[in-house]
Each structure stands twice: as C-alpha cells, then as structure tokens.
Amino acid sequence: xxxxxxxxxxxxxxxxxxxxxxxxxxxxxxxxxxxxxxxxxxxxxxxxxxxxxxxxxxxxxxxxxxxxxxxxxxxxxxxxxxxxxxxxxxxxxxxxxxxxxxxxxxxxxxxxxxxxxxxxxxxxxxxxxxxxxxxxxxxxxxxxxxxxxxxxxxxxxxxxxxxxxxxxxxxxxxxxxxxxxxxxxxxxxxxxxxxxxxxxxxxxxxxxxxxxxxxxxxxxxxxxxxxxxxxxxxxxxxxxxxxxxxxxxxxxxxxxxxxxxxxxxxxxxxxxxxxxxxxxxxxxxxxxxxxxxxxxxxxxxxxxxxxxxxxxxxxxxxxxxxxxxxxxxxxxxxxxxxxxxxxxxxxxxxxxxxxxxxxxx
Amino acid sequence: xxxxxxxxxxxxxxxxxxxxxxxxxxxxxxxxxxxxxxxxxxxxxxxxxxxxxxxxxxxxxxxxxxxxxxxxxxxxxxxxxxxxxxxxxxxxxxxxxxxxxxxxxxxxxxxxxxxxxxxxxxxxxxxxxxxxxxxxxxxxxxxxxxxxxxxxxxxxxxxxxxxxxxxxxxxxxxxxxxxxxxxxxxxxxxxxxxxxxxxxxxxxxxxxxxxxxxxxxxxxxxxxxxxxxxxxxxxxxxxxxxxxxxxxxxxxxxxxxxxxxxxxxxxxxxxxxxxxxxxxxxxxxxxxxxxxxxxxxxxxxxxxxxxxxxxxxxxxxxxxxxxxxxxxxxxxxxxxxxxxxxxxxxxxxxxxxxxxxxxxx
Numbered sequence: 045x046x047x048x049x050x051x052x053x054x055x056x057x058x059x060x061x062x063x064x065x066x067x068x069x070x071x072x073x074x075x076x077x078x079x080x081x082x083x084x085x086x087x088x089x090x091x092x093x094x095x096x097x098x099x100x101x102x103x104x105x106x107x108x109x110x111x112x113x114x115x116x117x118x119x120x121x122x123x124x125x126x127x128x129x130x131x132x133x134x135x136x137x138x139x140x141x142x143x144x145x146x147x148x149x150x151x152x153x154x155x156x157x158x159x160x161x162x163x164x165x166x167x168x169x170x171x172x173x174x175x176x177x178x179x180x181x182x183x184x185x186x187x188x189x190x191x192x193x194x195x196x197x198x199x200x201x202x203x204x205x206x207x208x209x210x211x212x213x214x215x216x217x218x219x220x221x222x223x224x225x226x227x228x229x230x231x232x233x234x235x236x237x238x239x240x241x242x243x244x245x246x247x248x249x250x251x252x253x254x255x256x257x258x259x260x261x262x263x264x265x266x267x268x269x270x271x272x273x274x275x276x277x278x279x280x281x282x283x284x285x286x287x288x289x290x291x292x293x294x295x296x297x298x299x300x301x302x303x304x305x306x307x308x309x310x311x312x313x314x315x316x317x318x319x320x321x322x323x324x325x326x327x328x329x330x331x332x333x334x335x336x337x338x339x340x341x342x343x344x345x346x347x348x349x350x351x352x353x354x355x356x357x358x359x360x361x362x363x364x365x366x367x368x369x370x371x372x373x374x375x376x377x378x379x380x381x382x383x384x385x386x387x388x389x390x391x392x393x394x395x396x397x398x399x400x401x402x403x404x405x
Numbered sequence: 406x407x408x409x410x411x412x413x414x415x416x417x418x419x420x421x422x423x424x425x426x427x428x429x430x431x432x433x434x435x436x437x438x439x440x441x442x443x444x445x446x447x448x449x450x451x452x453x454x455x456x457x458x459x460x461x462x463x464x465x466x467x468x469x470x471x472x473x474x475x476x477x478x479x480x481x482x483x484x485x486x487x488x489x490x491x492x493x494x495x496x497x498x499x500x501x502x503x504x505x506x507x508x509x510x511x512x513x514x515x516x517x518x519x520x521x522x523x524x525x526x527x528x529x530x531x532x533x534x535x536x537x538x539x540x541x542x543x544x545x546x547x548x549x550x551x552x553x554x555x556x557x558x559x560x561x562x563x564x565x566x567x568x569x570x571x572x573x574x575x576x577x578x579x580x581x582x583x584x585x586x587x588x589x590x591x592x593x594x595x596x597x598x599x600x601x602x603x604x605x606x607x608x609x610x611x612x613x614x615x616x617x618x619x620x621x622x623x624x625x626x627x628x629x630x631x632x633x634x635x636x637x638x639x640x641x642x643x644x645x646x647x648x649x650x651x652x653x654x655x656x657x658x659x660x661x662x663x664x665x666x667x668x669x670x671x672x673x674x675x676x677x678x679x680x681x682x683x684x685x686x687x688x689x690x691x692x693x694x695x696x697x698x699x700x701x702x703x704x705x706x707x708x709x710x711x712x713x714x715x716x717x718x719x720x721x722x723x724x725x726x727x728x729x730x731x732x733x734x735x736x737x738x739x740x741x742x743x744x745x746x747x748x749x750x751x752x753x754x755x756x757x758x759x760x761x762x763x764x765x766x
Contacts, residue, residue, distance in 0.1 A: 049439030053446040056646060064433055064441055071429040072422075078410030078725065080425055082605035082651065085414040085728060118479035118607065119628060122642035126626035157626050239643055244443035246479065246607045246645030265487035265518050267480060281483035282600055284607030284645060285417060290443065364439065367446060 050389035053367030054195050054342060054380040055219065055240035058389075062300075063293035081289045086282045095279070098288050101295035105303055108228050108251060115250040115270065116278040116288050121147070121218045124235040124248060125154035128214050131252075131260045131270050132233070134186040138162045142179055142205070145172040145194040146373065147216060155189070164188075171374070172197040174337040183209035187232060193220035195240070196371040198344030198378065199337040204230050212256055220341050221249065222298065222383060224308040232256050241341070241382045243291035246284045298383065307383050311340045314381050314390040318343045321397050328401045332374050346376035348405075353377060356400055365393050411750035414728030415556050415703060415741040416580065416601035419750075423661075424654035442650045447643045456640070459649050462656035466665055469589050469612060476611040476631065477639040477649050482508070482579045485596040485609060486515035489575050492613075492621045492631050493594070495547040499523045503540055503566070506533040506555040507734065508577060516550070525549075532735070533558040535695040544570030548593060554581035556601070557732040559705030559739065560698040565591050573617055581702050582610065583659065583744060585669040593617050602702070602743045604652035607645045659744065668744050672701045675742045675751040679704045682758050689762045693735050707737035709766075714738060717761055726754050 051058040067081075074081045077090055084091040099114045108114060117123070128151070129139055136159060141152045143166035155161045162185070165176035172194060181188040188207045192215045193200040200220055207213045212232020221236035228234065233252045239245035250270065257271045266272050272280050301307055319338060322329040322345050332344040347353045353376050360368050370376040381390055412419040428442075435442045438451055445452040460475045469475060478484070489512070490500055497520060502513045504527035516522045523546070526537035533555060542549040549568045553576045554561040561581055568574045573593020582597035589595065594613045600606035611631065618632045627633050633641050662668055680699060683690040683706050693705040708714045714737050721729050731737040742751055 047439050048433065051440050051444055053444070053449070056444055056446060056643065058444050059441065061433075064443075068429055068432040071432065072409065072425055077727075078408050079412050079727070080420065082425075083412055083414070083417060083419050085417060086606065088414070088728075118481070118484075118645075120479070120642045123479075123628050126628060154626050154628075157624055237643060244647050245447065245643045246648055263518060265491075265515050267484050267487060267515075281481045282417065282598060282606045284479075284648070286605050286647060287607055287645070366438075366440070367449075 049364040049366045050385070050392060051366050052379045052381070052385070052393070054371075054378060055237075056245045057240050057380055057382050058384045059244065059290070060294050060297040060384045062297050063290065066293055067290060082286050084285065086279060086285055091285055094285070094289050094292055098292035098295065101292060101299065102249065102251070105222060105295060105298060106226070106228055106251075111254050112228060113252050113254055113257075113274045115252065115273045116283055117248045117250055117273060118246070118284055120237040120248055121216050121235060122150065124216070124250065125151045126157065127268060127270065128187070128189065128233060128235070129155040129158040130264065130268060132187040132212065132214065132256060133158050133261075134259055137184065137186040139187060139189065140164045140181050140185040141189045142166070142176060142191070143168060144175060144191050144199060145197045147194065147196075147218070148191045151189060151191065151216060159186075167199075172199065173332055174334040175199050175201050179205040181205065181207045181211065183211065185211050187212045187214055189214045191215070192217040193223070193339050193341055195219040195342050195380070196373050198333045198339045198342040200339035200341065202336070212253065220339070222304055222307070223311050223340050225304050238287060238291055240380070243294050244287050247287035247291060249291070294384065310387060311381070311383065314385065314387055315340045315343065317390050317394050318379055318381070321394050325401055328405050329397065332376070341380060341382055343379045343381065344370055344374050344376065346370075346374075350375065352404060355404070359400060360393070360396060363396060365396060410725040410727045411746070411753060412727050413740045413742070413746070413754070415732075415739060416598075417606045418601050418741055418743050419745045420605065420651070421655050421658040421745045423658050424651065427654055428651060443647050445646065447640060447646055452646055455646070455650050455653055459653035459656065462653060462660065463610065463612070466583060466656060466659060467587070467589055467612075472615050473589060474613050474615055474618075474635045476613065476634045477644055478609045478611055478634060479607070479645055481598040481609055482577050482596060483511065485577070485611065486512045487518065488629060488631065489548070489550065489594060489596070490516040490519040491625065491629060493548040493573065493575065493617060494519050494622075495620055498545065498547040500548060500550065501525045501542050501546040502550045503527070503537060503552070504529060505536060505552050505560060506558050508555065508557075508579070509552045512550060512552065512577060520547075528560075533560065534693055535698040536560050536562050540566040542566065542568045542572065544572065546572050548573045548575055550575045552576070553578040554584070554700050554702055556580040556703050556741070557734050559694045559700045559703040561700035561702065563697070573614065581700070583665055583668070584672050584701050586665050599648060599652055601741070604655050605648050608648035608652060610652070655745065671748060672742070672744065675746065675748055676701045676704065678751050678755050679740055679742070682755050686762055689766050690758065693737070702741060702743055704740045704742065705731055705735050705737065707735075711736065713765060716765070720761060721754070721757060724757060726757060
C-alpha cells in the first residue's frame with residue numbers, strides 16, 4: 045500500500061500524482077511498443093511524438109508566439125547562466141543584471157566571463173527580502189537579466205521591469221515557470237530547470253526569440269549555441285528523453301486542470317492560506333519576504349528561536365509534511381508549494397502551523 | 406499483460422528488465438519515503454545514498470583506482486567533445502586524435518575550437534570498417550583521443566594504443582563502457598553517455614585522473630570545468646537524479662550477474678552467435694567491419710540488395726525484433742547487443758536470420 049507524503053522540497057519537488065501513475069503503468073511497455081520510454085530510440089517515431097507533444101503543450105499552455113523557439117536542453121539553469129551571455133553578447137555592449145539573491149549572483153558570476161556586467165538594482169542590502177522597484181535598464185545594453193522567483197528568499201516579480209529600446213530581457217524562471225499567466229513577448233529568453241515546477245531534474249526548458257539566435261560568435265563549440273539546438277529541434281544529440289516525457293505528462297495534467305489561468309488561481313489561494321497564517325500569528329511566524337514581493341511558490345518564514353524552528357521542522361516531518369527546512373541563508377522554514385502541490389497539502393500544513401503555535405507560544 | 410520485444414536500438418537502448426521492474430515498483434513510493442525518486446531533493450539523505458551507491462558501483466565494477474574521480478554530468482558525449490580539449494589543453498601543445506568514424510569526427514571538430522588537432526590515424530579510406538593498427542601518438546601532445554567503439558560502423562578497439570611519455574589517453578566509451586574488462590589506469594579520461602550500455606539518456610559518466618584537473622584555464626565558466634564537479638561530487642547543481650538512479654539499478658543487475666568478467670563472457674558469446682551467422686552465410690550476409698575490428702556491441706551487415714535489406718528489417722520488426730535498421734552511412738542492418746540484451750534475444754535473431762536467408766537467397 046502506497047502512502048504518499050506532502051512534499052514541500054524546493055526542488056526536485058513533488059510531481060502530479062496522475063503523471064506519476066501513468067509513468068508507472070507504462071514503465072515496461074509504453075503504448076504497446078513492448079519497451080519503456082527510456083528504451084525508445086530518440087529517432088523512433090514513438091519518441092518523436094512525445095518530443096513534439098511536449099513542445100506543443102508548452103506553446104499551447106503559455107501561448108508562445110510563433111517567432112519563439114522552444115528547446116529542451118541539459119545542464120540546468122547553471123548551464124544557461126553562461127549560455128545566456130555567450131549567446132546574447134553584442135559588440136562588447138554591457139550586460140545588465142538585477143541581483144535578487146543567490147541564483148542572480150551565480151548568473152552574474154558566469155556573465156563576467158563574457159564581458160562587462162552592470163548590476164542595475166539589488167536587494168542585497170536587506171538580505172534579498174524584496175524585489176527592487178523602479179528598475180532602470182539602459183537602452184544600450186546587450187541584454188537585461190532577472191531572476192523571476194527567488195526560491196531561497198521567497199520573493200517573486202509581480203510585474204516585469206520594462207527594458208527600453210530593443211534590448212531583450214532574459215529571465216530565469218526555474219522556480220516559477222507556469223505558476224501564473226505571463227506574456228512571453230515581454231522576454232527575449234525564458235529558461236527554467238524543470239525540477240521545480242514542471243517535471244523532474246535533468247532537463248531545462250529554454251524559450252528564445254528567433255532573431256536572437258545569430259548573435260553567438262562563430263567560434264563557439266556546437267553544444268553551447270542555442271542555434272544548434274533550434275536547427276535540430278533539440279535532437280542534435282540524444283536528449284534527456286525520460287525527463288521530457290515526464291514534463292509532457294505534467295503538462296497534460298496542467299491542461300486537464302484548466303491550464304495556467306486555473307493553476308494561477310489555485311496557486312494564489314494556496315499562497316494566501318499560508319501568508320494568512322503568518323500575518324495572523326501575532327509575530328510568532330515572521331515572513332522573510334516583504335508583502336508586495338511575496339512568492340506564490342516558496343513561502344519563507346522564521347519562528348521566535350532556532351530551537352523552535354528545529355522542533356517545528358521535526359514535528360512537521362513526523363506528520364508527513366516533508367522538506368520544510370529553510371535554506372541556511374534565511375534559516376527558519378520554507379514551504380515550496382509548486383503547481384503540483386495540491387491545496388489539501390497546504391491546508392494540512394496550515395492546520396499544523398496553527399496547532400504548533402498554540403502549543404508552543 | 407505486458408509483452409516485451411527484443412530491442413536492438415543503438416541507443417537509447419534496452420535496459421535490464423529487473424532494473425525496470427524495480428523502478429516501476431518504487432515509482433510512487435521509494436523505500437517508504439512516500440515520494441518518487443524523481444521527487445526527492447538532491448540534497449536529501451535518501452538521494453545522497455543513491456548518488457553514492459551509483460558511484461561506488463562504478464568503482465567496484467570497473468576497479469577504478471583511488472586517484473581517479475567518478476562524475477555524473479549532463480549533455481552527453483557531445484558535451485565532452487568540447488570539455489575534453491578544454492580541460493586537457495596544455496601550453497598550446499597539439500591534441501592527437503584517431504578518426505574511426507562519425508563520432509570521432511565530431512570530437513575532432515570540437516577540439517579545433519581549442520587549438521591544433523593532429524589526426525594521427527584514420528580508417529576513413531575504407532568507410533571506417535577497421536580500427537587502425539600501429540597507431541603512433543607523439544610523446545609531446547597535450548593528450549591523445551580515441552573512440553572505443555564505433556556504433557555506426559560496428560568496430561571496436563580490442564587492444565588499446567600505447568601513448569608514449571605521460572600524455573593522457575582520453576576515450577569515448579559511450580557504446581562500450583563496461584562491455585569487457587579494461588584497465589582504467591591506461592586512460593587519463595573515460596567518458597560515456599549512459600544511454601547505450603549502462604542506463605537511460607540524460608546522464609554522462611566521466612572518469613578522470615585527478616592530476617589532470619588543474620589544466621583548465623582559470624577564465625572558464627564554472628559548469629564547463631570537470632574540477633567544479635569533482636569538488637562538489639557531481640552536486641554543484643541539481644543533477645539528472647532519475648537517470649543516475651537507473652544507472653545504479655543497472656549496475657546492481659550487472660553485479661548480480663557476476664560483474665564485468667561475467668558480462669564480457671556473455672557478450673563474446675552473443676557476438677559470436679551473430680558473426681557466425683554472417684560468416685557461414687556464403688556471402689548472403691556481408692559484415693561491414695573487418696573481422697579483427699569487430700564490435701562486441703554493434704553487429705553491422707549488408708544483404709545482397711537494398712530491397713532485401715528493407716524486407717529483412719520489416720519481417721524482423723513484425724516478429725518483435727526491433728531497431729535493426731543500419732545507419733545510413735553503412736546501410737543494411739545493425740544489431741546493437743549491449744549488456745542488457747539477453748542471449749535469448751540474440752538467439753531468436755540468429756534463428757530469424759537463418760530462416761530469412763533460406764527463404765530469400
């Protein structure tokens with residue numbers, strides 16, 4: 045008998061149960077092929093269908109315009125941290141970044157290998173508890189870069205900064221891709237490691253506007269160019285077929301739920317349940333993120349003492365509420381409530397937090 | 406009711422049935438965690454155990470010496486094609502490659518981005534039907550590079566070329582890693598995309614001697630350096646956890662069979678069954694590879710006409726013998742008989758080929 049827990053890990057994270065059940069059912073024999081999806085040649089017609097459907101579902105769910113390409117790559121956002129500046133550099137123009145936490149800093153570090161980086165705004169002064177307002181990008185940079193959601197600090201952009209001129213905006217959406225309706229046209233490039241909100245670890249979704257593909261220097265190794273993967277429809281070499289298949293199953297589930305408008309509503313409800321607990325706790329729970337920067341995906345908060353935080357984490361784990369320890373940069377607790385976390389899980393956690401406060405304050 | 410076929414795809418390829426069954430059984434609830442392996446945080450103790458065991462099994466099965474590091478990377482052999490020259494370059498010294506086919510050529514192409522490449526031997530003159538003899542590497546190169554097995558042409562090294570001096574030998578073993586007992590100490594670097602002989606697509610095994618880790622230029626993006634991944638034990642960023650888990654399950658199966666000495670014996674038997682069919686067919690089946698260069702993993706052969714080849718492929722597919730079409734560079738048929746292909750599959754194929762010849766010659 046399978047007993048599933050509520051999994052609040054920041055990523056890899058919980059996946060939709062219907063997707064897992066389908067993967068399990070078909071594991072030895074996919075669609076009557078007599079083979080696992082893991083055993084299908086990436087050049088077979090059966091795998092080609094999976095590959096195409098996964099891409100089509102991204103286009104359909106996000107409303108990706110025709111002049112954008114959808115890619116499945118490997119290496120995580122950490123690989124895009126260098127592929128973005130490598131592929132978007134332009135005549136020695138500077139690259140403009142906003143620093144909203146650990147992952148922004150990692151992206152900035154890699155960009156410096158390719159030229160001058162300007163950090164145009166930062167929230168480091170208050171331990172990354174907010175998204176900077178009135179971000180001013182110049183109109184003469186190679187590109188602008190932001191981190192859409194900050195998993196560690198629990199902050200998220202709720203409106204996108206404007207980039208003057210035609211400079212493209214690049215966004216790391218690893219922890220909030222598809223959490224709410226967005227307009228892809230506001231971005232030049234969107235990238236996301238799959239393992240938080242859309243699938244398992246091992247595949248990175250990249251959405252790039254096609255006019256940006258020719259900036260990459262000629263003398264660049266083949267695998268490092270987005271263009272290579274666009275020209276071969278992400279089949280230049282053998283891709284992470286199983287991870288792409290799991291993304292497809294998770295997209296099908298999302299579509300069944302009503303797509304991104306529906307999940308946005310659910311996500312806002314889930315987040316409100318937890319932020320209400322924090323706001324009504326009379327200071328027992330202290331949210332890390334400032335209210336107007338709060339993430340829909342990662343709810344970060346502290347308790348009165350580190351001992352209580354440890355005790356709360358242990359009690360929660362014992363009740364099947366897993367993965368709630370905050371990152372060491374913030375301490376305390378973090379509830380990662382990605383698309384695949386059902387509202388029931390959030391309700392159970394909220395109930396637990398109320399009781400924990402009553403017993404321990 | 407599950408009906409499994411015999412899967413002769415060149416990769417992604419057949420996986421051990423016990424590994425697939427275990428993955429299926431535990432898919433919703435791994436070891437009582439209430440989570441799938443795909444949902445475990447890569448920093449959790451449960452995943453840490455999988456990660457460590459997969460690495461330890463590589464060390465144990467291959468007898469990897471202590472001064473070699475075992476890495477799990479992403480991006481396939483195609484990514485190592487540039488990581489090898491990038492990480493092994495030395496004071497502008499030349500890089501020496503042997504060209505035994507399509508994948509060697511791709512490796513050579515990427516090395517040229519990093520400096521002068523010398524092709525010291527090639528079998529292109531006879532459509533890559535043999536492994537060159539008496540390969541002479543110089544004693545003053547940055548490194549030497551070979552392709553251990555040539556999936557497309559069905560050729561394989563049966564003894565390793567000597568590299569004079571202390572230059573390291575790098576080897577792409579994507580299609581023959583663990584097919585036979587080897588002495589790791591003969592190599593500076595061994596790399597292999599997992600999807601042919603040890604697991605599913607999405608993870609690359611790299612084994613590198615630790616004294617080679619400091620050659621990489623300082624100004625190299627973090628993800629491109631083997632050293633980064635060594636220092637973080639392949640957890641610098643979120644790795645392809647599921648693919649590593651599947652490799653672990655396949656290694657456990659290999660260990661149960663008796664390890665690499667046992668599978669080598671089985672592989673030699675499997676290959677002999679098919680090469681005997683070719684050799685005793687009075688020219689109906691013509692092997693592409695010269696006898697002393699024949700691969701244990703990929704048996705390539707032609708029939709008297711392209712029409713017969715097409716008919717043979719279709720008849721085989723109809724009988725549940727899947728993936729036998731040869732690569733367009735060679736045409737004809739290719740039976741990929743990796744470690745996970747049971748001898749029964751090869752026997753059924755041999756019987757089919759005998760009957761096909763009787764009916765059609």
